[in-house]
Structure formats: structure tokens, C-alpha cells
Amino acid sequence: MAFINLENKLSGIRSLVKYRPETGRHLYALVRVLLTGDSSLSKGERELIAAFVSSRNGCVFCTESHASAARILFENHAQVVDEVLENGASDNLSLKMNALLLLAGKVQISGKEVRPEDIERAKNSGATDLEIHDAVLISAVFCLFNRYVDGLGTPLPENSSDFIEMGHHMVSNQYQFHTNPNP
Numbered sequence: 001m002a003f004i005n006l007e008n009k010l011s012g013i014r015s016l017v018k019y020r021p022e023t024g025r026h027l028y029a030l031v032r033v034l035l036t037g038d039s040s041l042s043k044g045e046r047e048l049i050a051a052f053v054s055s056r057n058g059c060v061f062c063t064e065s066h067a068s069a070a071r072i073l074f075e076n077h078a079q080v081v082d083e084v085l086e087n088g089a090s091d092n093l094s095l096k097m098n099a100l101l102l103l104a105g106k107v108q109i110s111g112k113e114v115r116p117e118d119i120e121r122a123k124n125s126g127a128t129d130l131e132i133h134d135a136v137l138i139s140a141v142f143c144l145f146n147r148y149v150d151g152l153g154t155p156l157p158e159n160s161s162d163f164i165e166m167g168h169h170m171v172s173n174q175y176q177f178h179t180n181p182n183p
Contacts, residue, residue, distance in 0.1 A: 003153035011157045012061035012149050027145070032175035034138050041131055043171070044073030045097055048084055049138045052101055053108045055085045059146035061156055066142075068167025095125040100135040107139035 006019040017024030035046045047070035054062035067085060071078035083090035088105055089098040099122040106113040114136070122132050157163065 001153070002155060006154070011155050012065065013145060013154070015154050016148060016152065028175050030141060034134060034141060036174040039131075039134060040128065041134060042073065044070050046134070046138060047073055048081060049101065049104050049135055050142045051081065052084050052088070053104055053139045053142040054146050056105060056108045057143060057146040059150050061149050061154065062142060062146050064160070064163040065166045065170065068163045069170045072167050072171050096122070096127050096131075099125040100127055100131065103132065104135050104139035107136050108143060111140070
């Protein structure tokens with residue numbers, strides 16, 4: 001049960017968007033640009049950053065839903081998601097992606113943890129300025145989402161299998177805002 005009366009039975013961020021759609025539409029718009037907009041990072045890589053940061057923040061709802069979406073997008077390489085959630089990196093990812101995950105992990109702790117050598121490592125691994133920007137922003141935004149979801153004690157789905165359905169919905173719906181955010 002949520003800490004406040006959200007007047008709906010949805011779980012996680014969906015319950016908050018339904019409760020306060022005038023703020024929810026802007027949150028969805030931002031995440032839609034970051035996770036599904038034009039980028040040289042794949043949608044799977046961006047979902048992976050979101051799941052990784054959420055995992056480090058201990059936000060079960062965001063970790064499980066975005067990890068599910070990342071697994072779908074990584075298709076035959078879905079084990080990469082679990083490797084990153086467990087180890088913070090994967091031998092099955094590029095040096096660039098591992099450098100961006102390291103950077104996102106530092107942002108998750110505090111933006112002040114990022115050092116010039118972290119940026120240089122990412123650049124030397126092939127990351128562009130825009131990819132570095134987006135990895136940092138995805139990390140920062142998911143810290144916000146994680147704190148929002150957990151700070152109001154939003155409920156988890158009744159069945160863990162619901163996260164798989166959410167992952168499919170996020171991939172196919174691409175974070176389109178609806179006043180009734182039921183998948």
C-alpha cells in the first residue's frame with residue numbers, strides 16, 4: 001500500500017502518473033526522449049543503464065521493469081542484463097558501453113563522483129559527447145524516478161511475471177503518455 005492515497009490500484013510509476021497526470025506527462029516525455037528517441041546508443045543499452053542505476057538504488061519496480069525491457073531488446077543476449085545487474089559490467093558488452101555504465105554508476109552515487117578521467121575513459125572507448133551526456137542524464141533521471149517511486153511507497157505488481165508484460169508494453173508503447181496508463 002502506498003504511503004498516500006493514490007486513488008488507484010496501479011503499481012510503481014504508473015500509479016503516480018495516474019494520480020498526478022499533469023506532472024506524469026512531462027516525466028513520460030523526458031523518458032521517451034532518453035530511452036526511445038534518436039540515439040547512437042541502442043534502446044536496449046539505454047534500458048540497461050536505467051535498470052542498472054535502479055538496481056544500485058534498490059528500486060525493485062524500476063529495476064525489474066526496465067531489466068525486462070532490456071532483456072527483450074537484447075534478444076539472444078539477454079544474459080548481459082543479469083551480468084550487468086550483478087557485476088556492473090559485462091564481457092559481452094563493448095568497452096564503450098562498460099565505460100558508460102561505470103560513468104552512470106558514479107552519477108548514481110553523486111554527480112560529483114564523476115572525474116575527468118571517467119569522461120576520458122568513455123571517450124577513449126569510443127563514446128561521443130552526446131552518448132556521455134545521455135548516459136549521465138539517464139542515470140540522473142532514474143535516480144529521480146527511483147526516489148519518487150520508493151519515496152511514496154508505491155506498490156509492486158502482485159505477480160513477478162507482470163514485469164515481463166510491462167517490459168513488452170514499454171518496448172512496444174515507447175513511453176507514450178496515456179491518462180489511463182494500464183498496460
